Amino acid sequence: MTHTHTSKCRLGTSVLLAALALPQVVQAQSDEALLQRIDALEQRLIELETTTVLSDPETSVKRIEVFIDANGIEHDTQVPGSQRVVTYQRQRVFRRQTINEKIEEALADAESRNVQLGVDAAIVMQNVQQNRGQTQGADGSTYQLASTDLYFTAGLAQYTMFFADIVGLSGTPQGDGTDGELAQTNGYGARLTQQNDLSLREAWLMTQLWDQQLSLTIGRVDLTNYFDNNAAANDETSQFLSDSLVNNPALGLAENGAGMALVYDPKGAFSARLGYQQSTDAATNLSDSLYQLVEIVYRANPLRMGEGNYRLWYRQDNTIGGGLSAHGLSFDQKLSAGITAFTRYGNNEVEGNSENDIHYSAGVQFANGLGFNPEDAWGIGYSGSDLADKSNERLVEGYYNLRIAEKLQLSFHLAYLTEKAAAAEAVSYLVPGTRLQASF
Amino acid sequence: MTKLKKLLLACPLLVLVMAAPAVATPMSDPGDKEIKITDPSKVVVIVNRDSNDIAFLDVETNKIIGSVFLGRNVNPHMAMMSRDGRWVVTGGTRANKAYIIDVATLTLVKEIPVDFAPEHLAFSPDGRYYYQGNPDGDSVSVIDMASLTEIKRIRGFAEPLNITFTPDGTKAYVGNYGAHWVGVIDVTRHELLKKIHVGTVPGIAALDPERYLGEIKGISNVSIGNDGRYLYAADGDLGIVGVIDSREDKVVKTIRVGADPWRAYMSHGGRYAVVANNGDETVSFIDTEKNEVVATLESGPDMMGINFAAHKAFVISSSSGFLYVYDMETLKPAGRIKIGTNLQIETATTDTAEQKLYLASSTDNSVYVIDAASEEVTRVPNVGLYPWGTHILSSKDNYCH
Numbered sequence: 001m002t003h004t005h006t007s008k009c010r011l012g013t014s015v016l017l018a019a020l021a022l023p024q025v026v027q028a029q030s031d032e033a034l035l036q037r038i039d040a041l042e043q044r045l046i047e048l049e050t051t052t053v054l055s056d057p058e059t060s061v062k063r064i065e066v067f068i069d070a071n072g073i074e075h076d077t078q079v080p081g082s083q084r085v086v087t088y089q090r091q092r093v094f095r096r097q098t099i100n101e102k103i104e105e106a107l108a109d110a111e112s113r114n115v116q117l118g119v120d121a122a123i124v125m126q127n128v129q130q131n132r133g134q135t136q137g138a139d140g141s142t143y144q145l146a147s148t149d150l151y152f153t154a155g156l157a158q159y160t161m162f163f164a165d166i167v168g169l170s171g172t173p174q175g176d177g178t179d180g181e182l183a184q185t186n187g188y189g190a191r192l193t194q195q196n197d198l199s200l201r202e203a204w205l206m207t208q209l210w211d212q213q214l215s216l217t218i219g220r221v222d223l224t225n226y227f228d229n230n231a232a233a234n235d236e237t238s239q240f241l242s243d244s245l246v247n248n249p250a251l252g253l254a255e256n257g258a259g260m261a262l263v264y265d266p267k268g269a270f271s272a273r274l275g276y277q278q279s280t281d282a283a284t285n286l287s288d289s290l291y292q293l294v295e296i297v298y299r300a301n302p303l304r305m306g307e308g309n310y311r312l313w314y315r316q317d318n319t320i321g322g323g324l325s326a327h328g329l330s331f332d333q334k335l336s337a338g339i340t341a342f343t344r345y346g347n348n349e350v351e352g353n354s355e356n357d358i359h360y361s362a363g364v365q366f367a368n369g370l371g372f373n374p375e376d377a378w379g380i381g382y383s384g385s386d387l388a389d390k391s392n393e394r395l396v397e398g399y400y401n402l403r404i405a406e407k408l409q410l411s412f413h414l415a416y417l418t419e420k421a422a423a424a425e426a427v428s429y430l431v432p433g434t435r436l437q438a439s440f
Numbered sequence: 441m442t443k444l445k446k447l448l449l450a451c452p453l454l455v456l457v458m459a460a461p462a463v464a465t466p467m468s469d470p471g472d473k474e475i476k477i478t479d480p481s482k483v484v485v486i487v488n489r490d491s492n493d494i495a496f497l498d499v500e501t502n503k504i505i506g507s508v509f510l511g512r513n514v515n516p517h518m519a520m521m522s523r524d525g526r527w528v529v530t531g532g533t534r535a536n537k538a539y540i541i542d543v544a545t546l547t548l549v550k551e552i553p554v555d556f557a558p559e560h561l562a563f564s565p566d567g568r569y570y571y572q573g574n575p576d577g578d579s580v581s582v583i584d585m586a587s588l589t590e591i592k593r594i595r596g597f598a599e600p601l602n603i604t605f606t607p608d609g610t611k612a613y614v615g616n617y618g619a620h621w622v623g624v625i626d627v628t629r630h631e632l633l634k635k636i637h638v639g640t641v642p643g644i645a646a647l648d649p650e651r652y653l654g655e656i657k658g659i660s661n662v663s664i665g666n667d668g669r670y671l672y673a674a675d676g677d678l679g680i681v682g683v684i685d686s687r688e689d690k691v692v693k694t695i696r697v698g699a700d701p702w703r704a705y706m707s708h709g710g711r712y713a714v715v716a717n718n719g720d721e722t723v724s725f726i727d728t729e730k731n732e733v734v735a736t737l738e739s740g741p742d743m744m745g746i747n748f749a750a751h752k753a754f755v756i757s758s759s760s761g762f763l764y765v766y767d768m769e770t771l772k773p774a775g776r777i778k779i780g781t782n783l784q785i786e787t788a789t790t791d792t793a794e795q796k797l798y799l800a801s802s803t804d805n806s807v808y809v810i811d812a813a814s815e816e817v818t819r820v821p822n823v824g825l826y827p828w829g830t831h832i833l834s835s836k837d838n839y840c841h
Contacts, residue, residue, distance in 0.1 A: 269773065304771055307772075404644065405647045
C-alpha cells in the first residue's frame with residue numbers, strides 16, 4: 001500500500017512537473033519556429049533586393065477557342081448544338097519577372113512594331129595596270145566607287161512585310177576599255193546608272209501563303225535576288241567584285257523594274273521559283289518589256305561531304321524583237337565544312353545572230369575558320385565569255401575578306417582580265433583593289 | 441489601449457501572419473495518399489511555368505492524370521524524373537527552391553532552398569544525387585536524394601546552365617553560359633575540379649566591343665556521346681564546338697559551326713551531333729566518328745531543341761511555330777511541320793519507342809503529340825499555363841532550353 005501510495009505520489013509529481021514544464025517547452029519551440037521564420041524572411045528579403053522582382057500577376061492576351069450554344073452562351077468545352085469560335089481573352093498568371101526582363105521585353109516589343117532601318121555602305125577602290133595589247137586609256141588609272149543602300153522593312157500583317165531599298169552611287173567606274181561591253185571588274189559599277197542621285201532600287205510587299213511554303217513578292221523587284229543564288233559567288237558586298245562572278249551574264253537583267261517573284265519552298269530537297277519583271281524603264285507598258293524567269297533548285301548532300309545546291313533556270317525577255325531566251329546552271333557544293341566549289345554556265349540568244357553568247361565560271365571559296373580570323377573568307381574564281389560576235393573575255397579574281405568587326409569588313413581583290421574583240425589584238429589588265437564594307 | 445496591450449495583441453498576430461505561408465505549403469507525407477501513377481514510364485511530365493505546377497500526362501490516353509502545384513510565383517523551369525521513377529524534381533526559378541514530387545501519389549514532399557534562379561538539373565546515374573544549376577547564383581546545388589537535403593553548394597561557375605554526368609557517375613560537366621569554359625565536377629567530393637578552356641576569343645574581338653562585351657553567349661550545354669568518351673560543347677560567341685575527351689578532360693578538337701550555336705544534340709545512334717546555330721538559322725551535322733561537319737542545312741529562327749525519331753531529326757523553331765525535319769540517312773532537309781500560327785513552341789521529349797514527340801507549346805497552353813513517321817500532329821489542350829518543357833522517363837531526348 002505504502003509502495004502504491006509512493007508510486008502514485010511520484011506519478012502525480014511527474015505529471016505536475018510535466019504540466020508546469022509544458023508551457024516552457026511550447027514557448028521554446030515557438031521561439032525557435034519564430035527565429036527560423038525570421039531567418040527565412042531575411043533570406044527572402046535579400047533575394048528580393050538582389051533580383052528586384054515584380055510580383056504582380058502577369059497579364060497577357062491569349063487566343064482561345066470557345067463553344068457558343070444556340071442561346072449565345074459561351075462554353076469552354078463542346079456542348080450539343082454549339083459552334084467552335086476563336087476569340088481572345090485576358091489571362092492572369094503568377095509569373096515573377098525581374099525588372100530587367102520586363103524592360104527587355106518592352107524594348108523588344110517596341111522594336112518589333114517600328115520600321116526597321118538598315119544601312120549597307122561600301123567604298124571600292126581599284127587600280128588598272130595594262131600588261132598586254134595596245135595601250136588603253138585605263139592603263140595606270142585608279143577608280144573609286146562609293147555606294148550606300150538604305151533599307152526599310154516593316155511588318156504589315158501576319159507573314160506580310162514591306163521592304164524598300166534606296167541606293168545612292170557615285171564615283172568613277174571603269175568604263176573606258178577595262179570592261180568594254182563584256183564584263184566589269186566591279187559589280188557596283190554594273191548598278192551605277194545615275195551619278196550622285198538617290199534611286200529607288202527595290203520596293204515591294206512580300207507575303208507568305210500555304211503554311212509559308214509559297215512566298216509572293218510584288219512591287220519593284222530585283223529578280224537576281226531570287227534566282228541564281230549561288231552560295232559562293234553571288235554577293236559583291238562580301239565575295240567577288242567582278243560582275244561575272246556575282247551574277248550570270250546570261251541572265252541579262254540590267255535594270256530593276258515592276259514585277260513579281262514566286263518562291264515555292266517546302267523546305268525539302270526541291271524548291272521552285274518563278275518571276276517576271278519589267279526589264280527596261282523605257283517601256284510604256286509591262287507586256288512590252290516582259291522579262292520572265294523560272295528556276296528549279298535541288299539540294300543534295302552527295303557522299304555526305306556537305307550540302308550542295310543545284311539550280312537550273314530558263315528565262316525569256318521580249319524587250320527586243322520577238323523575244324530572246326537564255327538558260328543556265330548554277331551549282332555550289334561544299335567539299336568540306338569550310339570549302340565550297342561553285343560553277344555556272346549560261347547560254348543566251350543574241351539579236352540578229354544565229355549564234356549564242358556563252359558564259360561560264362568556276363571557283364572555290366574558303367571560309368569557316370580557314371583564314372586569319374574565324375569569320376574571314378577568301379576565294380578564287382575564273383570566268384569566261386565566248387560571245388556570238390566572236391569576241392571573248394577571260395577573268396581570274398582572288399579575294400580575301402577580312403572581317404574586322406561584326407558590322408565592318410575590309411577585302412582585298414586582285415583580278416586579271418583578258419579581253420579580245422573579234423579581229424583585234426587581245427588586251428590584258430591586272431586590277432588590284434580594296435573594298436570597305438559596313439552593314440548595320 | 442496601452443502600448444503594452446497593443447504589443448501583446450500585435451505579437452500573436454505577427455506570428456500568425458509569418459507562419460501562414462508555411463502552413464499553406466502543400467507538403468505532406470505521400471504514405472497515406474492514393475496511388476495515381478503506377479507506371480512512371482507511361483507518363484509525360486509537363487513543366488507549367490505560369491500555373492506553377494508540374495502536370496502528368498498519360499501517354500496512352502493523352503489525358504492529364506493530375507498536377508502538383510508548387511506555389512505562387514515559383515515558375516518552374518525544367519523537370520526530371522529519377523531513374524527509378526519515384527521522384528520528379530524541378531527548380532523553381534523565381535522561388536529559389538528545388539522541389540521534390542512523389543510520382544506515385546503526385547505529392548509535393550519537399551521544398552529545398554537553393555541558390556538564385558535554379559533552372560536546369562540532372563540526376564547522377566545511380567540516382568543518389570540531383571545537381572541543380574543556379575545560373576544567377578553561379579553555383580550548383582547538390583541535393584542528396586536519400587535525405588532530400590542540399591548537402592553542398594558548389595560555387596565558382598559563371599551562369600551554369602546544364603549539367604551532364606558521365607555514364608560511370610564519377611564526373612559531371614557544367615556548361616557556363618557566362619564564360620567560355622566547361623566546369624568539371626568531381627562527383628565523389630562534389631567539388632569543381634577543372635575548368636576546360638573550350639576556345640579563345642579572337643584577337644580581333646577587341647575591335648568589336650559591342651559584340652564581345654555587350655553580352656556573353658558562352659556554353660549552354662555539354663552533350664555526351666553514347667560511349668561517354670567524347671563530349672561536345674558549343675560556344676555561342678565563338679561559333680565553335682569543342683570536342684572534349686573525358687579521359688583527359690581536355691579539348692582534343694575544335695569544330696567551326698554556324699553563327700551563335702546554342703548546343704549540340706546527340707542523335708540516338710551516336711553517329712551525329714546536331715548543332716542548332718541560331719545566329720544564321722542553320723543546323724550543323726557533326727559526324728562523331730570523324731569529328732567534322734558533314735552538312736550545314738538551313739533551318740528556322742529561335743531553335744530551342746532537336747529531337748530524333750523515325751530516322752529523322754526534328755528541329756524546333758520556337759518563334760516560327762514550325763518543326764524543321766531532316767533525313768538522318770541522307771542528311772538532307774525533309775520538309776517542315778507547321779504546329780500553328782502565332783505560337784511559341786518550346787521543347788519536346790521523345791518517347792522511348794522513338795515514335796512520338798511531345799512538344800510543349802507555351803502560348804496556347806498545349807502539348808502537341810507528333811507521330812514521327814507519319815508526321816501527324818495531335819493537340820492536347822489545357823495542360824496548364826505556359827507549358828515550358830516535357831520529360832519522359834528514360835527518353836533519349838530529355839533536355840531543356
